[in-house]
Amino acid sequence: MPAIPTRCDSVRHVGCAVSGALSVTTAVEGAFSLVHGPDGCSHQFISLLHSLQMDQGRPGIPRVGSSRLSEREIIFGGIPALSRALESVFRHHPSVIFIISSCIAETIGDDISEVVGDDSRVPVIPIPIGGFIGGGFASGVNEALIRLAARAPAPPREKSGVAVIGEKNLEFDADAQYLEVKRLMSLLGQSVTVRFVRSMPYESLVDLASARLAVLRDSSVQHAGKYLSDTFKLPSLPAFPTGLSGTRDFLEKAGNLLGCDGKAAAEKEHELQEEVLGSFRSLKGKKGRFGPIPYESLLFAKELANCSGIRIGGDGPVLSVPDPVPAGTAGVRRVLSHWRRIL
Amino acid sequence: MMKMRQIAIYGKGGIGKSTTSANLSAALALSGRRVLQIGCDPKRDSTRMLMHGRLIPTVMDLVREKGDRDISLEEIVFPGFAGVRCVEAGGPEPGIGCAGRGIIATFQVLERLGALDSEIIVYDVLGDVVCGGFAMPMREGYAREIYLVTSGELMALYAANNISKAIERLSRNKKSLCRLAGVIGNARGTPGERELIAEFASRINSSLAAFIPRDPVVQQAELNRMTVLEFSPESAQAGHYRELAGTVTGEPVLTIPTPMEIGDLEELALSYATG
Numbered sequence: 001m002p003a004i005p006t007r008c009d010s011v012r013h014v015g016c017a018v019s020g021a022l023s024v025t026t027a028v029e030g031a032f033s034l035v036h037g038p039d040g041c042s043h044q045f046i047s048l049l050h051s052l053q054m055d056q057g058r059p060g061i062p063r064v065g066s067s068r069l070s071e072r073e074i075i076f077g078g079i080p081a082l083s084r085a086l087e088s089v090f091r092h093h094p095s096v097i098f099i100i101s102s103c104i105a106e107t108i109g110d111d112i113s114e115v116v117g118d119d120s121r122v123p124v125i126p127i128p129i130g131g132f133i134g135g136g137f138a139s140g141v142n143e144a145l146i147r148l149a150a151r152a153p154a155p156p157r158e159k160s161g162v163a164v165i166g167e168k169n170l171e172f173d174a175d176a177q178y179l180e181v182k183r184l185m186s187l188l189g190q191s192v193t194v195r196f197v198r199s200m201p202y203e204s205l206v207d208l209a210s211a212r213l214a215v216l217r218d219s220s221v222q223h224a225g226k227y228l229s230d231t232f233k234l235p236s237l238p239a240f241p242t243g244l245s246g247t248r249d250f251l252e253k254a255g256n257l258l259g260c261d262g263k264a265a266a267e268k269e270h271e272l273q274e275e276v277l278g279s280f281r282s283l284k285g286k287k288g289r290f291g292p293i294p295y296e297s298l299l300f301a302k303e304l305a306n307c308s309g310i311r312i313g314g315d316g317p318v319l320s321v322p323d324p325v326p327a328g329t330a331g332v333r334r335v336l337s338h339w340r341r342i343l
Numbered sequence: 344m345m346k347m348r349q350i351a352i353y354g355k356g357g358i359g360k361s362t363t364s365a366n367l368s369a370a371l372a373l374s375g376r377r378v379l380q381i382g383c384d385p386k387r388d389s390t391r392m393l394m395h396g397r398l399i400p401t402v403m404d405l406v407r408e409k410g411d412r413d414i415s416l417e418e419i420v421f422p423g424f425a426g427v428r429c430v431e432a433g434g435p436e437p438g439i440g441c442a443g444r445g446i447i448a449t450f451q452v453l454e455r456l457g458a459l460d461s462e463i464i465v466y467d468v469l470g471d472v473v474c475g476g477f478a479m480p481m482r483e484g485y486a487r488e489i490y491l492v493t494s495g496e497l498m499a500l501y502a503a504n505n506i507s508k509a510i511e512r513l514s515r516n517k518k519s520l521c522r523l524a525g526v527i528g529n530a531r532g533t534p535g536e537r538e539l540i541a542e543f544a545s546r547i548n549s550s551l552a553a554f555i556p557r558d559p560v561v562q563q564a565e566l567n568r569m570t571v572l573e574f575s576p577e578s579a580q581a582g583h584y585r586e587l588a589g590t591v592t593g594e595p596v597l598t599i600p601t602p603m604e605i606g607d608l609e610e611l612a613l614s615y616a617t618g
Contacts, residue, residue: 071444071448072406072407072410072411073440074440074441074444075403075406075434075435075440075441075442075444075445075448076403076407076435076436076439076440076445077435077436077439077440078440079439107441108439108440108441108444109438109439109440110439
């Protein structure tokens with residue numbers, strides 16, 4: 001690992017591919033996610049998501065189940081156990097069922113697509129990520145996004161709207177990040193028609209295929225972005241905007257891709273940014289320093305310090321930056337507020 | 344109290360491990376020893392000749408049907424020729440599940456039922472050490488004296504050499520009890536076969552424990568669903584198996600093998616093939 005990790009190779013994106021896939025599939029409204037593996041594989045994720053939802057005031061047990069593989073299934077094969085589990089999932093009347101394979105299921109060679117028959121009660125989408133075999137957390141996210149996108153209908157002739165791709169559903173303030181992107185799009189006269197995937201009804205896949213632009217959450221979902229570009233000819237911006245100049249660049253690029261006046265939107269945003277910086281005038285001349293932070297965060301932090309007049313030296317308090325960096329001008333305001341408390 | 348001998352027969356698939364194991368067990372039993380033979384191969388045919396052609400229910404069959412808690416000793420241990428007690432581990436259907444894990448589960452069941460109690464236990468283990476599960480009898484100290492069965496054919500020597508690598512690797516653990524006890528030559532009629540196998544054994548830091556010549560009586564015995572010891576006890580072949588039994592019950596030199604490099608092994612096989 002390099003001395004200064006970039007966002008993509010930091011440990012945030014290393015981890016369990018099953019959890020990565022679940023972070024996507026559990027965000028489809030009414031979906032049921034079935035993990036083909038031992039109980040522990042799903043338990044860990046359910047606990048995490050449940051705690052997060054409680055914190056966010058969204059009580060309820062995540063709709064995640066397990067084929068409950070034990071030693072017996074490991075020896076003799078787990079497909080019968082998966083079939084039984086799938087049959088019981090139908091009783092929950094889900095809008096769509098995802099089947100995600102764990103490390104051990106893939107190791108013993110279970111083919112989860114075997115249980116997907118001609119039954120048309122509910123769409124059943126296998127995600128044969130195979131735990132560590134399929135890679136880390138980000139691989140699971142990408143694979144789930146791609147498998148789901150593959151179910152979208154063919155794009156219509158007339159396209160409209162913006163698709164937000166790969167929001168980090170385990171991020172505490174995922175909705176705040178989204179709202180900032182939505183606000184920026186409104187400066188271009190555009191509306192977000194689909195959040196792929198956060199609180200998305202399965203039927204909204206049609207909006208994915210018909211979108212004019214995709215905005216990826218960050219580079220960790222670039223594989224899904226490439227798939228959308230190849231499949232639906234959907235142009236994309238590679239990440240949510242960060243920083244002052246980054247947010248203005250984002251508007252200009254989005255304007256170019258959408259065929260509207262991005263420059264005007266960027267100028268308008270610049271005015272807002274000046275206002276924001278003005279409200280933090282008290283920071284000018286204060287002294288702080290940066291701790292060990294990812295390279296992208298460091299660039300963001302340097303710009304903010306420079307524009308707000310904070311002097312960066314060796315003996316000031318540590319100015320921390322959330323990872324990932326919060327989006328847009330709202331993110332700038334949030335970080336400066338945090339720094340003001342520290343300084 | 345007599346020390347329990349725990350012997351495992353490893354070798355390439357089809358090389359004659361089960362024939363050798365069954366005849367060895369028969370010879371040992373006929374010499375008055377209490378013998379348990381455990382087939383560790385999903386094919387479940389290790390003990391077939393001792394059971395006069397009967398394929399006995401396997402431990403894994405029972406685990407599949409009843410779970411691993413409701414199995415009794417009588418359901419998995421069957422008396423065969425000369426009183427040899429026969430067990431088959433079994434395994435999943437071909438192409439699904441994990442047979443290696445099945446071997447591990449079988450030993451857990453056998454241990455819990457107290458089945459691993461005999462003067463001599465002969466383990467007949469599937470072809471090659473294809474995964475950690477099949478190395479389990481060696482790794483966990485169930486099999487302490489390992490015999491490699493090979494012919495003079497390169498692929499059989501290659502498999503035997505691979506198994507010696509597994510033994511050598513396991514022996515790096517100071518607690519490991521498994522050692523190489525010898526190489527058994529099971530003739531296929533290649534040139535200079537006995538000498539080749541003896542030299543191979545020497546090169547991997549072991550010795551030729553026995554050389555079983557090719558003899559049609561083996562095929563005749565199997566067609567009659569018997570071991571050679573039962574079908575033709577006066578035959579020369581039966582004598583060879585008795586000789587092997589004598590070697591096994593003697594004091595074999597137990598070694599940590601020194602596996603050969605593949606290039607050296609090919610060179611050795613070639614030198615005999617071309618005379």
